[in-house]
Amino acid sequence: MERTNLSMHIARAPVGLPARADFALVEEPMPQPAEGEVLFRAIYMSLDPSMRRKLPAPDGVPGPLGGTRQVGELMIAGLPPPARGYTGGFVGQVVESRHPGFAQGDLVQGGCWWQTYQVLPGDSLEQLPPGTKASEAIGLLGQHGFVAWCGMRNIGKAKPGETVLVSAAGGAIGMIAGQLAKADGARVIGIASGDKVAYVVDELGFDACIDRKNENVAVGLDRLCPDGIDVYFDNVGGDVMLAAYERMADFGRIVVCGMASEYNAPEQPFGASLRPVLRKRLRIEGFVVYDHYEAQFAQFRAEMQALIDAGRMKYRIEVIDGFAEAPAALARLLDGRNKGKVVVQLSPDRSVVT
Amino acid sequence: MERTNLSMHIARAPVGLPARADFALVEEPMPQPAEGEVLFRAIYMSLDPSMRRKLPAPDGVPGPLGGTRQVGELMIAGLPPPARGYTGGFVGQVVESRHPGFAQGDLVQGGCWWQTYQVLPGDSLEQLPPGTKASEAIGLLGQHGFVAWCGMRNIGKAKPGETVLVSAAGGAIGMIAGQLAKADGARVIGIASGDKVAYVVDELGFDACIDRKNENVAVGLDRLCPDGIDVYFDNVGGDVMLAAYERMADFGRIVVCGMASEYNAPEQPFGASLRPVLRKRLRIEGFVVYDHYEAQFAQFRAEMQALIDAGRMKYRIEVIDGFAEAPAALARLLDGRNKGKVVVQLSPDRSVVT
Numbered sequence: 001m002e003r004t005n006l007s008m009h010i011a012r013a014p015v016g017l018p019a020r021a022d023f024a025l026v027e028e029p030m031p032q033p034a035e036g037e038v039l040f041r042a043i044y045m046s047l048d049p050s051m052r053r054k055l056p057a058p059d060g061v062p063g064p065l066g067g068t069r070q071v072g073e074l075m076i077a078g079l080p081p082p083a084r085g086y087t088g089g090f091v092g093q094v095v096e097s098r099h100p101g102f103a104q105g106d107l108v109q110g111g112c113w114w115q116t117y118q119v120l121p122g123d124s125l126e127q128l129p130p131g132t133k134a135s136e137a138i139g140l141l142g143q144h145g146f147v148a149w150c151g152m153r154n155i156g157k158a159k160p161g162e163t164v165l166v167s168a169a170g171g172a173i174g175m176i177a178g179q180l181a182k183a184d185g186a187r188v189i190g191i192a193s194g195d196k197v198a199y200v201v202d203e204l205g206f207d208a209c210i211d212r213k214n215e216n217v218a219v220g221l222d223r224l225c226p227d228g229i230d231v232y233f234d235n236v237g238g239d240v241m242l243a244a245y246e247r248m249a250d251f252g253r254i255v256v257c258g259m260a261s262e263y264n265a266p267e268q269p270f271g272a273s274l275r276p277v278l279r280k281r282l283r284i285e286g287f288v289v290y291d292h293y294e295a296q297f298a299q300f301r302a303e304m305q306a307l308i309d310a311g312r313m314k315y316r317i318e319v320i321d322g323f324a325e326a327p328a329a330l331a332r333l334l335d336g337r338n339k340g341k342v343v344v345q346l347s348p349d350r351s352v353v354t
Numbered sequence: 355m356e357r358t359n360l361s362m363h364i365a366r367a368p369v370g371l372p373a374r375a376d377f378a379l380v381e382e383p384m385p386q387p388a389e390g391e392v393l394f395r396a397i398y399m400s401l402d403p404s405m406r407r408k409l410p411a412p413d414g415v416p417g418p419l420g421g422t423r424q425v426g427e428l429m430i431a432g433l434p435p436p437a438r439g440y441t442g443g444f445v446g447q448v449v450e451s452r453h454p455g456f457a458q459g460d461l462v463q464g465g466c467w468w469q470t471y472q473v474l475p476g477d478s479l480e481q482l483p484p485g486t487k488a489s490e491a492i493g494l495l496g497q498h499g500f501v502a503w504c505g506m507r508n509i510g511k512a513k514p515g516e517t518v519l520v521s522a523a524g525g526a527i528g529m530i531a532g533q534l535a536k537a538d539g540a541r542v543i544g545i546a547s548g549d550k551v552a553y554v555v556d557e558l559g560f561d562a563c564i565d566r567k568n569e570n571v572a573v574g575l576d577r578l579c580p581d582g583i584d585v586y587f588d589n590v591g592g593d594v595m596l597a598a599y600e601r602m603a604d605f606g607r608i609v610v611c612g613m614a615s616e617y618n619a620p621e622q623p624f625g626a627s628l629r630p631v632l633r634k635r636l637r638i639e640g641f642v643v644y645d646h647y648e649a650q651f652a653q654f655r656a657e658m659q660a661l662i663d664a665g666r667m668k669y670r671i672e673v674i675d676g677f678a679e680a681p682a683a684l685a686r687l688l689d690g691r692n693k694g695k696v697v698v699q700l701s702p703d704r705s706v707v708t
Contacts, residue, residue: 256631273621278640286632
């Protein structure tokens, strides 16, 4: 076993997209678990656009632009304990356990610190069943799979024949949200860019996809959704949200899931009247996935596992090598230049037994 | 029986608030019912802010500012047949029936034309039970009672102890919405002006009421809702909506019921970011009452009648005398200078038997 640990601290508040120099990778002594705690080795960390909001605001004051963490502190993924393990952004393997529920070698989900080795209360970790693939646990069965499922099941509620629009369709959440809507019998249109456009249609089975770098999104929507949009699963906010809003069908639902295009910008007034909300009986609803774990995570896992087993859920993971590469990957993610779900690999994955 | 009928036609497209000169009161021959039709004498017509949108737009093109009807046409209340009677804006008495379901003297709800005597398909009228008070049928048990109930039951869903805000709290819908929320155990704050402020608190039992003419609404909300607003029942839109939106509590619901302050103005961009929808898990939802009659009107009537019988539903009606006074009353209504529910009396009410 190694003697030292790698920790990613916040070196300064980013201006615009986060950069490598906003972080400081620090070598630290191996942490030791106290009674009730577990030391685990992180294998994968989920990289999420919302991490932008964990970073401090330039003025240090928590606000729309950030501020959950301060300069000098450890960078964080997900929620710190006592939040439950399934809310964590890591999958890892237990190195040393001083908690009766865990033994060395167990595959676990949880953790929150940007550290290769993390000490956490055992009660905040989740044991993964034997045979689990770490890459699937951090992927389809992980938080962003649950996010997509919550948004579609609780707000979107696509019915057969309805038109569902998904932005960031080739992203971690979008690709799952769209496939869930397809499984529900809806016609699904994506918005993406680059090689994700072809991927979304050819591999994931979306009915069509707007290439937002090559076509004005509003024009594309007029072309592909002439009868309006019944469900808009919004991962990006901004102008794309506006274009979709203006083309909602009566009784349409807008699932406000993420605002990737706005995380890096000050809050801007919504550029349209809310009068269509009344006239078209629209619902605009936001949700935060942490609120739903307790009540719905088990149901999600069962449904998602069934879809995976039936071969009805395709998926693409982009694996980044280590913390040092994570800031650049986060910037690419915020800029929409990722390819599918982005995870950071922090140590070898030995969970895939062939 | 009279030989002539009074009909209110649209003389020109209003600019700003509607005025008497935008209408033409025409004396016409008494209409005759054909087979399956019913001739009834209107007693009360419900006057609603949304009537502004029935009037033509200045450019004659249907749009946000109006245009459902054209210059020269009959003015309309509610929906024309084949919409069902309970959607109509009148309570009246049958004068002549050529429909097996109705006899002379029956009290009915329905109708849509601004006429003292109206001929309509019997299938589009609703028979009112014997003993019904016409003023109650047009009032608490009528469309705006149902509007308040739909908004609170289907979207607002106030829980005991929650803070509910109601704008136009002394108006036809607001006074019922607030009392429904009180019946559900919520703390209810109103926004009103003039003598309605005292009425809402002293007579209707709201916990407090902001006088929007004497206090900045945002300041009043900070004072009265320091922990945020759980349910905002929006009857007015505009700046009041914005002030409420910015003070919603987590998981808050905004019931988009009406936009009285915006009916007379071009559509304006919503002056705030939608980011709090995500951060606070808000729901913003509009509804149109016509969608809910089929499924829920009977349930509404039963619940409302029980509240009336239990003395838990107070009410105030302002009675306007005849069509000629209706345009000025509509302008006062749009301007918030009405006192409670406004109805236009078109002929004597003989339904109140003492």
